[in-house]
Amino acid sequence: MPTASPAQVPGTQTLDRTFALLRAIAAAGEAGASLDELCAQLGGTTSTTYRLLQALRQQGFVRPGVERGRHVLGYELFALGAQAGNPGGLRDLARPALLRLAECFGDSFFLLVPDGHAVLCLERQGGKQPVRSYSEAVGGRIPMGVGQGSQVLLAHLGRRDCRDILRHNAATLRLDYGLDAELIAASLPSVRRLGYACGLPDRRLPGYTGLAVPIVDGAGQVLGALSCALSRPRMTAARRQALAEAMMGEVVQIVGSPSGGVVAGG
Known part of the structure; x- marks a missing residue:
């Protein structure tokens, strides 16, 4: 039975965007990244990027930065990384x-x-x-x-x-x-x-x-x-x-x- 390519797997596009979002936030360092900056860098719509950020925050993978409106990586990534x-x-x-x-x-x-x-x-x-x-x-x-x-x-x-x-x-x-x-x-x-x-x-x-x-x-x-x-x-x-x-x-x-x-x- 033929296997589907990554592009054909349902939800893969969302996963790709999510991973790209995490990498962009990581690249921003301690200063964090704003919603507008992430949209401009990744090319997604504001609503889609916002929903992904909210989902990542709920799971602990993203948290608010020191400056209001900016986002940094969450501690859950550290916990997973320590095990991996x-x-x-x-x-x-x-x-x-x-x-x-x-x-x-x-x-x-x-x-x-x-x-x-x-x-x-x-x-x-x-x-x-x-x-x-x-x-x-x-x-x-x-x-x-x-x-x-x-x-x-x-x-x-x-x-x-x-x-x-x-x-x-x-x-x-x-x-x-x-x-x-x-x-x-x-x-x-x-x-x-x-x-x-x-x-x-x-x-x-x-x-x-x-x-x-x-x-x-x-x-x-x-x-x-x-x-x-x-x-x-x-x-x-x-x-x-x-x-x-x-x-x-x-x-x-x-x-x-x-x-x-x-x-x-x-």
Whole structure:
């Protein structure tokens, strides 16, 4: 029996508008978005957009902003996101590890997970040293292939998945970051051999580097990565070795927790 395309499924258009509305409100940040701004941005009628906003408010997905007449994301999204962003308890297990690493080295550390053609930041712990990073905050996404976190994740994905992802992202990597997808692919055997990745230089953040180690399950499926970011002058050979050993050690502790279910990759 043939399946209907998304456009043919009853209610799909309303769902698409609702999701677009939530993304537009999210993009407005703390200031929020007004009804007129949302209508102008999304192209819907005032009455339809108003009804969707009211429905989202009733469900807790949207709430009034500080300024009258403006709308911001509701706390229900945070509650759902906290559950979605903790697969197998990984976020809870990684949080104390990130804190210990940041206190020890003074750098910023992240928990990253693969999310389709992107890498998503599930947790972040800032260090004493100022740093810029691609994932500026929890929930931030970057194209797979950018930075040491995505490099180590790609190295532990299946060859077909890795090839498809890099092919899909090739134009973005080249135009936005000055990265060559073929060079990224060529670096992955070395990453698998070493057990960690240091990323490839790009035009966005040329003054920064980092190191990432993988977290994979017993079947070899990659679950995420611990990653750090620091300025290039701070990444000496000795520091690279110390970071790799400490981060791999933290992954071993995550693996050995009562929640279990994950093992260190390398």
